Amino acid sequence: MRLRRLLGYNLLTAVVLGLVGFYVGWWLGHQFKGKSLDYFGDTGQNDIALFLAYLTGVVGFLVGLGFANYPLQRLLGKPPSLREKETTGPGRYFGLCTDHKVVGMQYLIGIGVFIFIGGLNAMLIRFELLSPTSEKFNANNYLTLVGLHGTMMIGMMTSGILGPFANYLVPIMIGARRMAFPRIEALTFWLLMLAGVILMTTIGYGGFPTGWTGYAPLNDQANMGMDSYIVFFALVGLSMCLLGLNMLATVITMRAPGMTWGRLPIFVWSVVSTSVLMLLAAPVLFSTLFMVALDRTAQTGFFNGQAGGSAYLYQNLFWIFGHPEVYVLALPGMGIILEIIVVFARKPLWGYRLAVTGMLGVTLLSFLVWQHHLFVSGINADLRPFYMLSTELISIPTGLIFICALGTLWQGRIRLTVPMLFALAWLFNFLIGGLSGVFLSDVPSDVTTHGSFFSMAHFHYTIMGGLLFAFFAAIYFWVPKMTGYAINERWGKVHFWSMFIAFNSTFGPLLVIGFLGMPRRAVTYAGYLHGGNTWVSYSAFVLGASMLVFIGNFVWSQVFARVPVGPNPWGSKSIEWELPSPVPVHNFDRIPTFGPDPYPYGVADAPGGRAAVVPARPTL
């Protein structure tokens, strides 16, 4: 039995088959000969071999996990089924499991590991920038370091909220027992993990010089490390697209009786908006990377000016994906913040419809602003006003969501728990991120700040200050539900305050340093920026240390202390808190029926509050 388990479909088998697949592809790739492929012989570089190796490695890994069984059996005519290995103990966390709660936990830990690695890269970047001259890394290695940090963080955090929290919570919040397509749900997770590992192998192939955006013509000229970047983002794109599809299908088709669109929790609305973006934007990324891969292997000329292509085309295609991607990162954070604020202000969500309108407005407009990333790349001057205006317009729906958060806080009975602190910090950070973004949407100011640390600080305020703070808010808020064990509140507050202060101490000055002329992705800088950079580096180290506080607290609370929490430690009215902690594998004994109000916080809970709402508990 043990031997069967060892040799069966599991992570170990997957790794072995993945490695075998990799080397088979590598060997196969070296068998290709052709007119347009001769140049590989001159350079010792064989991109075809590496692409094939990654492809066959991915296939081998997925076969090892058991993903091929179902499609093969369907080919033989067996009928469809839904679930795999949902009740087989801790082993289910290390293989193909279709329980959406297991997949949520897998995402949380898996993404957490890669974010930690991305964070370590950031520490190394700041370590190098302690000196205005190149000290620890040469320019090429520094570029790879910056690229690894950015690519890892952006790629992984695309699913940073939807992966762990939407997978875990959305079916429960809408009263379902599963996701629409449980195997696809599991597949999205494993694709993302494979992508992370593949990106890290870039170090063995010389890294990549393009940063996270992978611009042409560098992406064509770079050595084989670029292939790792391409495969990484292609897998992330595929994972995103399937995740978005699954989420939308789940919310559209699996809602329990009474859960009308107007009663969806605001977090689910944010997931719906994000999923639309994922479903439609990620395919553009995938196709674009396919073109880059063809340029690098078959010598097509999509982005090569000498061959009749255009590097500018890449920028367009990348940002058609890239700007919606920014909102893929931001929207779920907004949903989390609104979801948490209502609990700790003990009030119904102020302006529920306004918030939903804001989210849908952001979703729509985010497809119409991409060229503001190209203001200094040679964009037709006549197009600038349109994209400037559309970019500025997007601040209106974003502002609506912000107003809903503030309106909910107004006269609320506020409890400053750790999740609430992170939620409030999100408001502060995102405000700075949004205001600094106005400078980048305006053509005149963008011309002077583009490519500087100003724009870098701006997007760290929106993405780290927005998404990562929301991510931690969600962890402190929902992990006790997911595991059944509390996270220590006191150490949580130590984590929060150290992170919040260090974050602002890092990225606030970077806005100034950028305005003073510090360029992005440069390993050396002018002497007059040394003092500011030193301050920022030490702040960043404190920021890094705050993450260690979190990890220590998390591991201690969940592995060693294990203080059980009841079903509803925060006094929330949302349905997941009506279930035991952790949630049983079947979610509900019977499918619930929902009442009329998604946020029934009223007079009984908040004396002096504004609304008297009839509590509407889900009924069986």
Added chain:
Amino acid sequence: MTELADHSTDYGIVEREAPEVMARNLRVAAHLWASATLFFFAAFLFAYFYLRTLDSSDVWRPTHVDPSLTLGTLAVVALVAAAALVRLGLADHRAERRSAWRIKGAVALVLLLLAVALQIAEWATQGFGPTDGPYASVYIGWTALLAVFVLGLAFWVETTLATSIRYRGMGSEAVVPAGHASGDADRAEPDIANPVSLIRPELEALSSYAMFLAGVGVGTWIVLYLL
């Protein structure tokens, strides 16, 4: 435990799910996947018009870059005919003419594979390569992607057809025998009640997606061969 759930409840509660839920999943997912498919190809459409308009270095489409209209037309006709046959097969299935659907499904499968084979023949005989300018680049990338999607569609047709053939003697309400569960090796029985009844919803979803992909094929043909 709470009012809504208890850890001690038997896991079997999730078994034998009503097939209507999965039927809804399939119908909606087909439309969602179609919208995603559109954006996979939108990138190539953008590249086509961008590079054609730009025509940098004046090498958009050298005269020898001229893929065979005959092979391209035959490939797209095969794709459209396959989609139409799936649609007609759905009508047969609705009218309880199961054997007629299975014949049409089998022909559709052959046509889809033929479409891919014709595309491969086109690549092998076209007389130009990927390095021959931006049109050649777009042509090869776009058609390769379309071939992958057509293969995916063929897989879907095959699985639906195979299930239909395997359970051809059974009504849609028939109980699938033990040992016929797919996927999880530890599972003896399907976790969907009457999974055979899902053939029709699957066929409906398949049909709508096949028609959509045929539309993409026609669009591809117009852009790459006629413009």
